[in-house]
């Protein structure tokens with residue numbers, strides 16, 4: 001009886017431990033959040049993504065000079081602080097950021113991201129595309145698709 005009790009105890013202790021190990025092993029970590037914005041965007045609200053896509057698709061072919069001018073002013077006023085004059089992620093406001101903004105001249109980054117993702121990040125903030133929430137939303141641009149498209153164009157031109 002005594003030895004039976006002993007082995008029962010071992011099972012009683014071992015089972016939860018094994019379960020825990022199995023659970024931990026099965027839980028694969030999703031990996032660094034700022035890696036592929038494209039993959040991540042699939043998991044985020046499709047409606048937002050559709051909206052951002054319609055923003056870029058509708059207007060990228062016909063960005064007015066007026067929209068370009070407004071985008072250029074907005075870039076200087078709101079974006080350069082963090083992203084830097086040349087979009088290298090080295091603006092004065094970037095020194096305390098973690099993670100730091102990416103270098104827009106990095107061609108690996110350029111090909112990894114769609115225009116729709118860029119538009120979505122600009123309008124709805126970094127967290128909308130799985131990036132840092134320190135990249136804040138610019139909700140006032142939601143009804144200015146032409147300006148958003150011009151900002152996307154600007155980010156693309158920096159490559």
Ligand code: HEC
Pocket residue numbers: 034037074075078079080081082083093097099100101102113117118121122126129130131132134135136138151155
């Ligand atoms: C407070 C600092 C800050 C400001 C201001 C800021 N950004 Fe960002 N931005 C970031 C950070 C931080 C990231 C993401 C870095 C990461 O998570 O890897 C980011 C990411 C981005 C991305 C990448 C989006 C993607 O899908 O990969 C774009 C494009 C961008 N910003 C454009 C802009 C534009 C345009 C403005 C101005 C309207 C702006 N940002 C203003 C900090 C800032």
